[in-house]
Amino acid sequence: MTEAPTPDLALLRSFSPLDGLKNENLRALARKTNIRELAQGRMLFKEGDTDKRTFYLVSGAVDLLTEGRVVGSIRARTPDARHALAPVLPRRCAARVATDRIEYISIDSDLLDVLITWDQTGTYEVGDLQAATPAGDDWMTLLLQSRAFHRIPPANLQAVFMRMQRIDYSAGDTIIRQGEDGDFFYAIVQGRCVVTRETPLNREGIKLAELGIGDTFGEEALISGAKRNATVSMLTDGTLMRLGKEDFITLLNEPMLHWVGYDEAKGIVAAGGRWLDVRLPSEFEHCHFEGAINVPLYFVRLKLKTLDTSAPYVVCCDSGRRSSAAAYVLSERGFETYALRGGIAETDLAEALISPSRSSG
Numbered sequence: 001m002t003e004a005p006t007p008d009l010a011l012l013r014s015f016s017p018l019d020g021l022k023n024e025n026l027r028a029l030a031r032k033t034n035i036r037e038l039a040q041g042r043m044l045f046k047e048g049d050t051d052k053r054t055f056y057l058v059s060g061a062v063d064l065l066t067e068g069r070v071v072g073s074i075r076a077r078t079p080d081a082r083h084a085l086a087p088v089l090p091r092r093c094a095a096r097v098a099t100d101r102i103e104y105i106s107i108d109s110d111l112l113d114v115l116i117t118w119d120q121t122g123t124y125e126v127g128d129l130q131a132a133t134p135a136g137d138d139w140m141t142l143l144l145q146s147r148a149f150h151r152i153p154p155a156n157l158q159a160v161f162m163r164m165q166r167i168d169y170s171a172g173d174t175i176i177r178q179g180e181d182g183d184f185f186y187a188i189v190q191g192r193c194v195v196t197r198e199t200p201l202n203r204e205g206i207k208l209a210e211l212g213i214g215d216t217f218g219e220e221a222l223i224s225g226a227k228r229n230a231t232v233s234m235l236t237d238g239t240l241m242r243l244g245k246e247d248f249i250t251l252l253n254e255p256m257l258h259w260v261g262y263d264e265a266k267g268i269v270a271a272g273g274r275w276l277d278v279r280l281p282s283e284f285e286h287c288h289f290e291g292a293i294n295v296p297l298y299f300v301r302l303k304l305k306t307l308d309t310s311a312p313y314v315v316c317c318d319s320g321r322r323s324s325a326a327a328y329v330l331s332e333r334g335f336e337t338y339a340l341r342g343g344i345a346e347t348d349l350a351e352a353l354i355s356p357s358r359s360s361g
Helices: 009-013 023-030 109-121 126-132 139-145 154-163 219-224 245-252 262-270 281-286 321-332 348-353
Strands: 035-039 043-045 053-059 061-066 069-075 094-097 101-108 165-169 174-176 184-190 193-199 202-211 231-234 238-244 274-277 313-316 337-340
Touching (some): 009 023, 043 053, 053 109, 101 109, 109 321, 154 238, 154 245, 174 184, 219 245, 238 245, 262 313
Parallel strands (some): 274 313, 313 337
Antiparallel strands (some): 035 101, 043 094, 053 101, 061 069, 061 094, 165 238, 174 231, 193 202, 193 231
């Protein structure tokens, strides 16, 4: 069976918001993405699906169906096809192949969201940070997909990577021991580890799991302050990146943000507040709240002087991740700032992300 081809950067840049990624981050994304095919009549996804995948149409056309009825269609290489297909979860429509076949790409939605946010938050690219902490090819991309790193505020990701220390270990070395105090958070760059837990009936320890490149461990004791609940040892020679407890706790603590739901946000705007949309221009043009100001995340610091310091701002994006980073910057500068919890995906504007050529501007 022929392996699915990897998309080139030019193709990825034809989609929004991938066109806003720096080259190194786009290359990292390309390594995790393949162009796939689907035959006529097959379902690309179903109505109600909750799988966190972002779909882009490369060739052919799909029909969009709600309750089995066609409500629209999208053809590749058209303005509508620049945007992800029905990105709101659970999906409010199905997509069925309408031509002989289609080509499409499917991307991990969490990875894409983190890459976009991190890309716009700091001045370092993935390649820059990998050069500063050399080891392995894709360990940083893998870390960005891990649940532990999704909990870290976007504005702190750069500092986390820059403060990590590289440590080489030999097979058999014990990294953390059950019952001891937590001191470091670890990420595996090379090699494999084994996790064991001692019980009253098995003093040698029961094997719980094996960990490989991109896996992380050690955060639970740092967050909770409890003793280590398992022992982690090296199965092979390898390399780990570690972050000290103080740095981990400081950088993990999300900035003091004022999150608001959609109804509360509308009330703030009705009382004189402003929507501040920090998505990319291409996303903003596709759909946005009426009267919203568009200042992409990477421009927020540069545009501070153009914002009215007397007006409260409700910061929004598609998921809330970019909003948190922008709201932190504004709050730090003395603005009255609120972040829309759940992002646009949790509002009635989400409908505009489903059907082509629809906007609530």
